[in-house]
Amino acid sequence: MEDLTKEKRRVHFEPDNVDIIVEQGQNLLEAAIAAGVHINASCGGAGVCGTCKVLIKKGEVESTRTEKISEEEYEQSLRQACQSRIITDLVVDIPVESRLETAVLDRERVGGIQPSQALATGWRFTPPLSKLYVELPPPTLKDNISDLSRLLRGLKKRYNLRNISVDFNVLGKLPQILRDSDWKVTATTLVTTTKTKPDKRGTRLINIEPGDTRSKHYSLAFDIGTTGVRGQLLDLNRGKVRAEGLDYNGQIRYGEDVISRIAYCQKPGGLKKLQQAILTTINGIISKLLAESKVKVEDIAHIVVAGNTTMVQLFLGLEPKYIRLAPYTPTVNTVPLVKATSLGLEVAEHVYVYTLPSVASYVGADIVSGIVGSGVYQRKKLTLYMDIGTNGEIVIGNSDWMVTASCSAGPAFEGGGVKHGMIATNGAIEDFGINPSNFEPVINTIGGTKPKGICGSGLINIIAGLLEAEAIGQNGKFNTNLPTKRIRQGSDGYEYVLAWAPETQIGKDIVITEVDIDNLIRAKAAMYAGCQTLTNSVGISCSDLEQVIIAGAFGSNIDIEKSIIIGLLPDIPRDRFIFIGNGSLLGARLTSFSTDILDEGERVAKMMTNFELSVRVDFMNNYVAALFLPHTNADDFPSVSKRLAKLPDSKSRRGLTV
């Protein structure tokens, strides 16, 4: 035995194409985890769930066949990874259904993220919500303990569940359900506390159902954005997204950004109206998710929510006034569990809402959720995490430390404050090219329709294009000497015509004005100055960043190269940039899938140090220096400077603009 374990074996995992050298006799699931290969293992390796089935394509394992592997599957060399010891060198194939990242990334509109790059790893599939089936011995005169005691005794015996607290509402229906179902019932339990201390985990019995309902085990995850709300219906047996829905936040009609919504709350009944609006939105998404998935509302028993601090407070009906007033204090960072129906959500009575924790008034649960979901807190790699938007949030750090800040970029990224600005839907100009000889544009719209306006990512591309073509200078002003009718004096000053009226859906010329450009420059300057101030605060510079994760719906659609050209993103090697899409929803989903992640959320929020940029003189200096394309300090943008310097007329342009 001693000898056995000392011999080395090579295991090759497909389709990841990853090798690992391990000692003979090692557990195959553990070897996969060590190799960074993700195998679904709902039960955490106890052998009871059967979700970690792998195909032994070559070599030999020692593996007990449990009831989770049929004889036919065993014949085909399928084995439970958690039940297998490595005997010889192996080639192991992980079928799609056993692949964790498939489940997790399912339906994410993001390209080639590799889990090892920007996804939390190493967590077990252990949802905080559990369904536990028990068959209880019926009471007799010799054993006539209370119905609740009988149930808890059964849960303790079968699942070793102790010190469970009980929702009072369970008691009302308990006696009848126990008897009607012949003492065979399914208990729903929820983890109520994070693991601040090893054995302090709290669990609460929240529901009881007749018979075995384990196959109906669902939760909801939501990201409440200022503009859009995205929800997913999650299958907690399979770790999969069952349905997904998206809608505008119904609060938009009361104000476009968080500041105007907070202002609206100061009107009589304002807070109530805003809360009702977001509830209506969420209830609408829930009802679509149910219709699409054919899941019944009573089979959903948990809701996980992330969002920025203001959105979370409005959702919970908490006065947001002091978020806006210095010194910018939120009511709460770690939100207690709250009954979904008490808020007004249209779900079963026993459902609780878990809200991811936030860090500060402008560094919300959405950011914590993204940091957790993307695994920034797990890696040594120095990472910049950005959520670009009206309120841009920035996190810098790694597994040892994290600092965070938010900067008010204004609405330009969302198309706000821009003459023909619009959100990123059909008809929005999202891509732009320009003929450097005659300055004629080439435009692409979302959906390929006639243009209707310009979305935020389009704006970046247009400005980068105009800059590279020298149609505008580095100060964002038009070069009015060019031989083109497209640059002209408009009602708001100089402008460039992107599309003539007949080519549009709106029957008017679609233009980009100097005011629009100025708004975007201010927005990008705020984001960049935020990054710069934060990196300087911790004694590093942007070029030290080993990874930049861009989160958020807006971020997912931007062009890295063009964003660097205008000075929104730092000028570092392009392969360090990763898009993760809606990081907030990713973290909320993982939280619903894993109590490990739930624990990490609380820990990570406490680990993040918030910097208030608004009170820092260096932020203001950095901001002013960034009000230039790409930046007044050309050395910060070496590749852009080089590129612009190559342009024929660069010297005269510089003379014009500085």
Place this chain on the structure above:
Amino acid sequence: MEDLTKEKRRVHFEPDNVDIIVEQGQNLLEAAIAAGVHINASCGGAGVCGTCKVLIKKGEVESTRTEKISEEEYEQSLRQACQSRIITDLVVDIPVESRLETAVLDRERVGGIQPSQALATGWRFTPPLSKLYVELPPPTLKDNISDLSRLLRGLKKRYNLRNISVDFNVLGKLPQILRDSDWKVTATTLVTTTKTKPDKRGTRLINIEPGDTRSKHYSLAFDIGTTGVRGQLLDLNRGKVRAEGLDYNGQIRYGEDVISRIAYCQKPGGLKKLQQAILTTINGIISKLLAESKVKVEDIAHIVVAGNTTMVQLFLGLEPKYIRLAPYTPTVNTVPLVKATSLGLEVAEHVYVYTLPSVASYVGADIVSGIVGSGVYQRKKLTLYMDIGTNGEIVIGNSDWMVTASCSAGPAFEGGGVKHGMIATNGAIEDFGINPSNFEPVINTIGGTKPKGICGSGLINIIAGLLEAEAIGQNGKFNTNLPTKRIRQGSDGYEYVLAWAPETQIGKDIVITEVDIDNLIRAKAAMYAGCQTLTNSVGISCSDLEQVIIAGAFGSNIDIEKSIIIGLLPDIPRDRFIFIGNGSLLGARLTSFSTDILDEGERVAKMMTNFELSVRVDFMNNYVAALFLPHTNADDFPSVSKRLAKLPDSKSRRGLTV
């Protein structure tokens, strides 16, 4: 120093008139506890509460003066017992305000119980409900954590309170209260779990108030009886009963005993009606308590409830059906905390109801409460605890073990099933004497008014009197040969006229019939057979009982001697009997006063082993044997047998009845 502590000192405590010999240097509070003298010490001896002030009348202590003792008090030789070391022999006077038992027994309608005999001792005055005042530093840009984090940080710093959970409802008002009160607030916290493991105590933040409201710190304790409901408003700063109220249980109109009420619940809407009835009763008592005490409803923040299992389930709105059906299972023994307003109690939104735990369907929270309150679980003394009533409950045991049973005695003790029976109010015949020569009665009524009927305790006295006068035989039948018109044939068989129509309030002869006597014999037989069966089960006999505690409103009014004569109570030395009045309310009150007692309640309930008498053959045998006055086995009642044997005509009477 070594020498000092070896010298013995005598401490005399007044007004208890108790001496103890201790070593010099011992702490005075500890000496008092060792002497069985009860001193209020809210803080458990930490020196911070100032409630343990004592007067050193003679001798010398070494005592640091803290801010809790004014200079004037120090001059008058007042000292904090917990801060004092004994130097010389002492005479110590405990002022009324420092006397614990005064607080605890205040307003109890019971005579000379000594705390050491039938009151839980050694507990600290540490209510599960706390009011904690904190002054928080206002937020600044350098310290702009969330409002909740600021509050929790303040509570941790000032009171070392960690791992506190937070009621979601606190959040809504938190921001405004903090700012309106200049960051000086009072937090109300509630202990939410018992101490199953040393450091697992849970605490919940349930309310926040502006400024320092510690002086307004009240709770309510209730005993919900089948017939009567008794409530007390408790001052949690002083450990005193501030007001007391009593009313009939409004459910009486739906049935007199628990069985008929359970039956009523099977009608449509029945459970809801019964719950509403008890809530109306309790709300009425609360409103009287508030009016009497001038306490404001918002200053009450905790409710502790005890009652029999059926009453508790009806109060909580839990279907009681299975309490009545074999195998007699209650829904719950350990009731989770429940919001008072969610039940329908008219108190502040943040108030939780704590229900004492029960043991079984017919051994309820009222009995556990009584056992805890009377300290049976603390003493080595073998004790019988009885609550005599329609459902008689019996506990036998001591600090090592406890067994319990209930026996259905029927309603005779409450005046039910008795021709002129009534509950114990004005006009009820409660005492009875009989002239052995002419068989004329001497009656006393409650309130000294003309008679209206007979209460349960009166019934015992009447039957004992008739037996001793040989007007009835040991089988409960009238001796119809006596020279008196008072014994006559009535509509229900033979009867004895207690009062002629003109002497009564009801204008009719008040009589006791053979049917009435028979009902009482069956009731007392059930109680006695229960005691006998239970004592036999644990291998002892009634004469081994070192103490008999009689609880309950009915029990408090019975005459021990006469109850022994009829065979209700065992024939053991009379000084072993102690009345404690409403033990259920006593335990509920102590639970509200002390988290130590709260812990003990849960522990004691689990420690009690329930016997189902209804399925035991020996119980039936014992019951039949007890259907005699006092008992078919004369040896069980030696003093009564001796007394009856002394009567002139005892032989003929025996001949008549056996």
